[in-house]
Amino acid sequence: MKEIFDFVLDKTLLWDGRQVDCWMTLKRNKLIFRRLHKRVAALHLANMGLVGSIPPSIGNLSFLVSLDLSNNNFHGHLPDELDRLQRLEGVLPSFIGQKLPNLEQLLIGGNEFTGSLPVSITNASKLYKIDVISNHFSGIIPNSFGNLASLEELRLGDNNFIGEALSRELSFITSLTSCKKLKLLSFQLNPLNGTLSISIGNLSSSLEQISAAGRGIKGTIPNEIGNLSSLTYLSFFANDLIGAIPMTVKGMQKLQALDLSSNKIQGSIPQVLCYLSNLIILYLDVNELFGPVPTCSGNVTSLRYLYLGYNKLNSSMPASFGNLENLLEFNMTSNSLGGFLPSELVSLKVITSTDVSFNHISGNIPSSNSGLQNLVEFSLAHNRLEGPIHNNLSGMIPKSMIKLSNLIYFNVSFNSLSGEIPASGPFQNFTSQSFVSNEALRGATRFGVPPCITRMVTRSKTSRKVVLICVLSAVSLVVLVMTLVCVLTRHRKSKRAEHELDLQRTTLHRRIRYHELLVSTNGFSESNLLGSGSFGSAYRGVLSDGIVVAIKEKALKSFETECEVIRNIRHQNLTKVITSCSDLDFKAVVLKYISNGSLEKWLYSHNYFLDIMQRIWIRRICIHMVRSLQLWKMLMEMLTRKTPTDDMFAGDKNLKRWVKESLPDTMTEVMDANLLGQESEHYSAKLECVSSIMVLALECSAESPDQRINMNDVLEKLKKIRVKLEPTMTSYTI
Secondary structure: OOOOOOEEEEEEEEEOOEEEEEEEEEEOOEEEEEOOOOOEEEEEOOOOOOEEOOOHHHHHOOOOOEEEOOOOEEOOOOOHHHHHOOOOEEEOOOOHHHHOOOOOEEEOOOOEEEOOOOHHHHHOOOOOEEEOOOOOOEEEOOHHHHHOOOOOEEEOOOOEEEOOOOOOEOHHHHHHHHOOOOOEEEOOOOOOOEEOOHHHHHOOOOOOEEEOOOOOEEEOOOHHHHHOOOOOEEEOOOOEEOOOOOHHHHHOOOOOEEEOOOOOOOOOOOHHHHHOOOOOEEEOOOOOOEEOOOHHHHHOOOOOEEEOOOOEEOOEOOHHHHHOOOOOEEEOOOOOOEOEOOHHHHHOOOOOEEEOOOEOOEEOOOOOOOOOOOOOEEEOOOEOOOOOOOOOEEEEOOHHHHHOOOOOEEEOOOOEEEEEOOOOHHHHHOOHHHOOOOOEEEOOHHHOOOOOOOOOOOOOHHHHHHHHHHHHHHHHHHHHHHHHHHHHHHHHHHHHHHHHHHHHHHOOOOOOOHHHHHHHOOOOOHHHEEEEEOOEEEEEEEOOOOOEEEEEEEOHHHHHHHHHHHHHOOOOOOOOEEEEEEOOOOEEEEEEOOOOOOHHHHHHOOOOOOOHHHHHHHHHHHHHOOOOOOOHHHHHHHHHOOOOOOOOOOOOOOHHHHHHHHOOOOHHHHOOOOOOOOOOOOHHHHHHHHHHHHHHHHHHOOOOHHHOOOHHHHHHHHHHHHHHHHHHHOOOOO
């Protein structure tokens, strides 16, 4: 056995699959690595009789896929830096528990490990933290975890664990009832295909978080779950749960987040939820809940996120919602709510998003809403749906809404609103898509409604009195003549008014000729060029009336396709189309010019950068349109920061083939190098998310329609991606 002393070993290691030299120095109990070239892929130091502790610097070998330190005499703690090694693969040795009886933490999440979890792992009786999340482990979750009396955190999520064949219940939960120090339990995204045992209520009284999202759990939620009085986070998102929400949840007084969305839960929303005074997040959307919304809901003033959409809720919204002074996001879309919008909603001073579309709401929009200064999204579209599209949200758009300076999305389409649409404030940026099918609305032509009728108003009270006296004096003399004239001309005026209205509607889409586009772009000069791609080029132009536009010159086939898409698609984040120009030799679409630059600039210019969350937001916009437009190749561009016309794509090589050939081992080589950042706290989750989106993009862009993935499957995979991103999007770390 070698003793601890200064020495240098000249070892041959694997670097990207090739053998090269690496210096390894062991000085005063510190093992120091110096990489000479490129990246270390494997480190094998077995049977060397090494003594001391494993150094934290081993975590710098972030591209390591194979590590063997067996049969040495290391002691002490495993360094936290080991969690940076997120590319390791292989099978855990069956004797791991016997060889490491003093092991306290096993942190191997975000790697490529396969096989089953060795039962011997529970022989390491000092283990208090186990993290094997986001690997490829399979088989049954061991029932021997109950032997780990010191266990505080158990993270098993995003693997391929299954339930026991002879039992419908998830029996490993029963074994965990012996772990009295357990604080966190995570087993989401596993095909467990089992039910929750009533023993869940016997888990540790110290348990704070349970994450069990993702299509692995069936049956009902046991009443015994209410015994978990220390629970702060509970997620059963996207499973196959049925039955009602247990009344016993009243016992979870410390609960801050409850996510039961995307299940098949039935019954009414229990009033006992009103007693959860610390609740911040309540997601009950996409279920089969019915009945009224409890009037006591307004008592939960800690709520910040309330999602009740896509259920069968009826009655009206409680006025008590106005008490939710901390509410940030509120969604009740696609229910059967009736009645009026409570005027008390104007008290929600910090709210940023409100969506009550696709309901039966009638009445007026509350007029005193200028205090909603943080409101960003507000949708009241499609209310009162009965038979043919006929809705009953009536009244005028309050002018006080022009003070909502942060409002970027507003939709009251398919209602019966009347009066003038405000033209200032946030309304300067809205288009006709916000006001579709409101026949009595009037305003600027960009809103797609008839113009307002202006009336002459005299400037002084004296003038009005004089006019009134004259009119009254003359009425007795001309009344008979006026009556006759009205009768004779009524029909003619009616026809003329209809003709004028038709003219107004036909002029909403401006007609433009090729010559004007030629002049506006200085002959389509390069100085006006905004960008080019495989389907044409885009130019900046200034029309004869001073309007600045973007002109997209298109090939014949792509022009017809784009026109068809524009005709069928609606989204607030799409650039407004002003008109088009088409003759035998020239095709172009004329759009509103966006001065902040194009998506191309933000994706491909070295002077601009979008981080992963901003790109995922853009992805979200694309997904809203996925049923109408296959924009998946655009997703590849966003994540690789490469255009299809890049110089590297020549001959048979193209963007799609380049991405496909990188799977699964060299994905990071095609991704934008600045996108993930290896020092990021959530590097593994972000990498997994981007990889999943890339695979999904390939499946959706197959050449043959028969080979493309079904849209329902797409939505299911997107739900799973959302679950994986939860740690990066909320303050809860599961």
